[in-house]
Amino acid sequence: MFPNRAPKHGALLSVFLGGMLNKNILQKSDEELISITRTEIMELFRCKTWNPRILKIHRHTNAIAQYTRFHKQVYAMVHNLQRTHPHCILAGSFINGISIADRVKQAFDISELVS
């Protein structure tokens, strides 16, 4: 997708393991995580060999805001706080969307607000 991120006949992959329903995976050792990844990648891409030149593991705990059934109240609280305290601006993925695109939109909205 992006040029110069991988050698000509190679590929750079990001592999995500875990998630809210599989949080315990973070407790596994690097070796175990590599083994799971190896099995899945080899199966998925039908590779006969596994010889990654670079392998990096990043553990993200509580990485992404989780919207629960109380989110409506959280949203109302944030809205109310900003209405009563107009100089207090709250930003972040816990309010209105977790994606980078949501963050960019929020940044534009806030810059409109303060300009």
Ligand SMILES: Cc1cc2nc3c(=O)[nH]c(=O)nc-3n(C[C@H](O)[C@H](O)[C@H](O)COP(=O)(O)OP(=O)(O)OC[C@H]3O[C@@H](n4cnc5c(N)ncnc54)[C@H](O)[C@@H]3O)c2cc1C
């Ligand atoms: C592994 C991973 C992959 C992702 N991939 C994608 C993707 O491909 N596309 C997509 O749209 N979204 C993706 N997301 C989701 C998206 O990146 C996040 O939802 C978004 O970055 C959240 O933005 P944020 O500003 O709310 O929080 P963050 O980006 O987490 O920013 C919060 C900042 O506050 C700082 N901070 C925290 N506490 C304090 C403190 N007490 N004092 C000072 N600073 C503090 C942190 O260091 C951090 O810089 C991904 C998330 C993860 C974890």
